[in-house]
Amino acid sequence: MKKLSLLGATGSIGQQTLDVIQQHREEFSLAAFSAGRNIEETRKIILNFQPELVSVERREDAEKLKAEFPAVTILYGEEGLMEAAVFQSAEILVNAVVGSVGLNPTLQAIEAGKTIAIANKETLVTAGHLVMAAAQRHNVALLPVDSEHSAIFQCLQGEKEKNIERLVLTASGGSFRDRTREDLQHVTVQEALNHPNWSMGAKITIDSATMMNKGLEVIEAHWLFHLPYEQIDVILHRESIIHSMVEFQDSSVIAQLGTPDMRVPIQYALTYPDRLPLPAAQRLNLLEVGQLHFQPVDRERFRMLALAYQAGKAGGTVPTVLNAANEAAVAAFLDGKITFLQIDEMVERALEKHQPLSNPDLETIQQTDKEARNFVHSLL
Helix, strand or coil: CEEEEEEEEHHHHHHHHHHHHHCCCCCEEEEEEECCCCHHHHHHHHHHHCEEEEEECCCHHHHHHHHHHCCCEEHHHHHHHHHHHCCCCCCCCEEEECCHHHHHHHHHHHHHCCCCEEEEEEHHHHHHHHHHHHHHHHCCCCEEEHHHHHHHHHHHCCCCCHHHHEEEEEECCHCCCCCCCCHCCCCCCCCCCCCCCCCCCHHHHHHHHHHHHHHHHHHHHHHHHHHCCHHHHEEEEECCCCCEEEECCCCCCCECCCCCCCCCHHHHHCCCCCCCCCCCCCCCHHHHHHCCCEEECCCCCHHHHHHHHHHHHHHHCHHHHHHHHHHHHHHHHCCCCCCCCHHHHHHHHHHHHCCCCCCHHHHHHHHHHHHHHHHHHHHC
């Protein structure tokens, strides 16, 4: 039985990870997990999965849970998050937190020799050079959970890296894929959160609508699969049936298909290199789907994707600014402080202001992250 540690258990990916564990209780157990402020859901998880260690965001919540569950180690804050990430009896860390908060726990877990199932793309965007170097140094596997990167990972099984011509990431286009920029002047938060295909958390759903999510995935793919940005493409595919493709130098293309269900790539990361049944997943019936549609991405319309390519190619601290400014701007939009179109305006202004530094260490990355967020807050 594999013992897991799960960061972000009450979020969208965390909840779907728990569903996978629930369906395979003979294969997996939850040794430790972290949660934010959703204490009611945290209680349910403790009762259902009987973990050894739990970390929450606030001290007062930790004190309440300690009184209720004296047999469980209850921690809180950043220290608790770290303890959950490196919990001794867990073999695999599933990093499902949202944002750059996932970086330090990932680095600590790599040093502790844990296999990393990475759903937290911001970790690689912010500090891909540090994470990949640490994984190589400690001989730790980084298994992708994002549907696109899982698809590429599956397509590459048994293949040689030297034979890859290009990677093709597919994008649904998000909640506003059929609207022009002019149509987006007065869209609401609720409209932006109405994704046509996937069930995701609020921040990722907004990123999907701006196409920043795909931009972050391009940078993540660069690090995971060791390819230059010129060999990573994005196309619009509204059905979200083909999750991504790999084209090889002999012109062959291998694609991974399936219904839009995040439990499938989550489970593959947990069972790799094996597979298990997933009874709850809907089977793909291409006869019912009938047609698949593809079109190029207009980078003037989806400005965030263009900014992500530019930041990725620039490297150094620039992707850190891209990610931090975006997180701050998306939070402001969700709070009703700015309009939808102001998200990419603020990110672009943060990138223009930044003086890039090459090959940054962890301290420099953290300082850059903080400065970018402060700059966006100053614009508010």
